[in-house]
Amino acid sequence: MTLKKKLILVCFILSVIWLAVLLFSLSAGTYELNLFKDFNSFSDIERKVFFGIRLPRILMASIAGGTLAVCGAALQAMFRNPLASPFTLGVSGGASLGALVAIRLGLTQSIIGFSIISVFSFVFSIVTILFVYSVSKVNGVVATGRLLLAGVVMNFLFSAFILFIQFFSEFTESLQTMKWIMGSLDIIGFSLVWKTALLSIPACLIMLSMTKDMNIHSLGNDVASSLGLNIKKMEMKIYFATSLAAASVISVTGPIGFIGLFIPHILRITIGVDNRLLVPCSFLLGASFLTITDTISRTIISPVEIPVGIVTACIGGIFFLWLLIGSKKEVII
Amino acid sequence: MNYVIKADKVNFSYSNEIVIRNINLLIPKSELTLIIGANGVGKSTLLKILCGILNPDTGNVLFNDIEIKKIQRRDIAMKIAYVSQEPVFAFPFTVKEVVLLGRSPYIGRFEFERDSDFQIAEKSMDIVGISHLKDRLINKISGGEKQMVSLARAIAQEPEVMILDEPGTFLDLKHKSQIYRTIKKLIDEMGMSIIIATHDISSLLIKFGSTVLLKDGEIFASGKSSDVINESNLSEIYETDVRIFKDGDNILISANTLN
Numbered sequence: 338m339t340l341k342k343k344l345i346l347v348c349f350i351l352s353v354i355w356l357a358v359l360l361f362s363l364s365a366g367t368y369e370l371n372l373f374k375d376f377n378s379f380s381d382i383e384r385k386v387f388f389g390i391r392l393p394r395i396l397m398a399s400i401a402g403g404t405l406a407v408c409g410a411a412l413q414a415m416f417r418n419p420l421a422s423p424f425t426l427g428v429s430g431g432a433s434l435g436a437l438v439a440i441r442l443g444l445t446q447s448i449i450g451f452s453i454i455s456v457f458s459f460v461f462s463i464v465t466i467l468f469v470y471s472v473s474k475v476n477g478v479v480a481t482g483r484l485l486l487a488g489v490v491m492n493f494l495f496s497a498f499i500l501f502i503q504f505f506s507e508f509t510e511s512l513q514t515m516k517w518i519m520g521s522l523d524i525i526g527f528s529l530v531w532k533t534a535l536l537s538i539p540a541c542l543i544m545l546s547m548t549k550d551m552n553i554h555s556l557g558n559d560v561a562s563s564l565g566l567n568i569k570k571m572e573m574k575i576y577f578a579t580s581l582a583a584a585s586v587i588s589v590t591g592p593i594g595f596i597g598l599f600i601p602h603i604l605r606i607t608i609g610v611d612n613r614l615l616v617p618c619s620f621l622l623g624a625s626f627l628t629i630t631d632t633i634s635r636t637i638i639s640p641v642e643i644p645v646g647i648v649t650a651c652i653g654g655i656f657f658l659w660l661l662i663g664s665k666k667e668v669i670i
Numbered sequence: 671m672n673y674v675i676k677a678d679k680v681n682f683s684y685s686n687e688i689v690i691r692n693i694n695l696l697i698p699k700s701e702l703t704l705i706i707g708a709n710g711v712g713k714s715t716l717l718k719i720l721c722g723i724l725n726p727d728t729g730n731v732l733f734n735d736i737e738i739k740k741i742q743r744r745d746i747a748m749k750i751a752y753v754s755q756e757p758v759f760a761f762p763f764t765v766k767e768v769v770l771l772g773r774s775p776y777i778g779r780f781e782f783e784r785d786s787d788f789q790i791a792e793k794s795m796d797i798v799g800i801s802h803l804k805d806r807l808i809n810k811i812s813g814g815e816k817q818m819v820s821l822a823r824a825i826a827q828e829p830e831v832m833i834l835d836e837p838g839t840f841l842d843l844k845h846k847s848q849i850y851r852t853i854k855k856l857i858d859e860m861g862m863s864i865i866i867a868t869h870d871i872s873s874l875l876i877k878f879g880s881t882v883l884l885k886d887g888e889i890f891a892s893g894k895s896s897d898v899i900n901e902s903n904l905s906e907i908y909e910t911d912v913r914i915f916k917d918g919d920n921i922l923i924s925a926n927t928l929n
Contacts, residue, residue, distance in 0.1 A: 340783070414760075419761070549774060555759065555761050555763070559718065560754050560820075563721055564775060565742075565774070567743060605762075
């Protein structure tokens with residue numbers, strides 16, 4: 338089968354899965370909705386639940402999950418390391434701290450429609466990735482061990498700052514900022530969905546347009562550049578796109594880990610490592626995954642809602658361990 | 671002389687360390703050029719400058735009389751292929767997929783490989799003798815086989831010039847002679863110009879073509895391989911007593927470590 342046919346087939350299957358997940362998630366919840374009856378016969382409360390809460394939340398979950406997974410795939414390609422992701426490189430931590438600082442400083446205004454919270458989040462994440470990158474470079478080459486260590490250390494530092502801020506917050510404030518520690522998709526209305534999509538979708542499209550470059554890049558800087566790739570330009574584009582995309586999501590949802598790490602990983606095992614397949618499929622599978630985990634988080638002990646970050650980390654972590662233990666012969670990491 | 675690449679007063683340094691000093695060089699067309707020198711003498715750097723991966727601090731590199739830095743990177747990739755000393759494969763692509771990456775300069779950003787690209791990739795694997803590996807994962811084959819895959823990828827680029835950095839490094843005797851015979855075939859049958867940096871001064875390689883001896887980033891001697899490669903020159907550039915043993919056309923080069 339040619340790559341083109343494989344791409345169409347896999348994307349079709351993943352889209353069907355995504356659609357099924359969307360339908361299920363729209364109907365499931367504390368307030369059950371029957372989606373197969375006439376829309377016009379929906380009661381007022383049903384409409385409010387559908388349009389005001391559930392649809393925006395599910396769209397947000399899809400955008401966030403898809404975006405984080407694409408960021409993971411792109412960062413892994415750029416750092417030539419399957420352990421790179423917004424979470425492991427400290428970008429998530431940076432974005433969370435940025436958002437939290439803006440909230441604590443009471444900066445709730447907006448700049449050309451974007452809240453200062455998002456702007457802070459973006460700036461913090463781009464500074465983090467540049468810092469982690471420069472620390473991990475030895476003689477112009479990224480040392481993998483240093484890279485991941487620097488990312489993990491930055492994450493610890495950011496958690497410490499975040500807990501510090503949290504510790505000195507009043508009780509109500511601290512509840513408000515809780516979501517930037519645990520990750521939550523608890524939004525109302527569409528405005529945040531559109532704002533996030535406005536930044537994250539173009540960033541994902543930039544990454545999607547670079548999948549061929551990512552393949553070439555996997556052959557190392559010298560060979561990639563002899564094959565016509567402008568390494569510096571490519572890296573700049575990926576920094577910018579991943580920071581923009583991750584920050585636009587995390588500034589709304591808080592840190593949601595694991596998706597960027599393990600969605601591309603599962604796909605590499607199942608469909609192969611070609612980024613022309615991997616990146617678009619990461620979006621579709623990431624979107625489905627976060628939507629379904631979010632639905633689990635709000636229904637499993639309904640009406641109590643568990644922050645989705647906890648659920649993704651649990652499911653993702655267990656799944657990852659299972660993969661790791663079961664695939665000892667196929668060592669990819 | 672009919673040359674394809676010309677280096678004109680090339681100098682290069684990494685931060686403060688001068689690596690390449692005032693190198694003037696003509697790479698003859700459809701011939702083999704060996705670049706020989708001790709470790710750290712600047713061979714790899716010189717190769718990267720000749721294929722435009724690195725830009726010289728001063729001086730020029732010309733490809734077919736055009737300044738190489740004025741040519742689009744993608745256009746260079748269709749003319750000059752480069753095989754690194756230690757090939758990097760960050761992700762477990764199949765051997766076939768890696769060889770197909772050699773076609774990427776010919777494929778647009780949103781295009782897929784055409785039938786002709788697949789045929790060229792198959793042919794390249796055939797030339798190198800790795801067709802039986804094509805569906806294997808690149809991380810599951812030996813270091814020597816990886817080197818062969820890199821060579822096949824470079825052949826798939828259909829270049830005029832191929833630049834190889836220590837292609838014999840990871841190879842056992844069988845694979846080494848296989849790779850050197852492939853190189854001979856590329857010159858004789860496809861008219862490629864080939865530049866090899868190496869320590870491994872093999873009989874097959876010095877029987878034809880020319881050699882450039884490097885010492886401290888400068889050209890120590892250059893000319894026909896059979897003239898340049900002798901005990902006194904090699905002893906000088908390796909700074910040790912080098913002996914050459916002959917058996918007909920076959921030669922063996924060894925450092926005298928006994929006294």
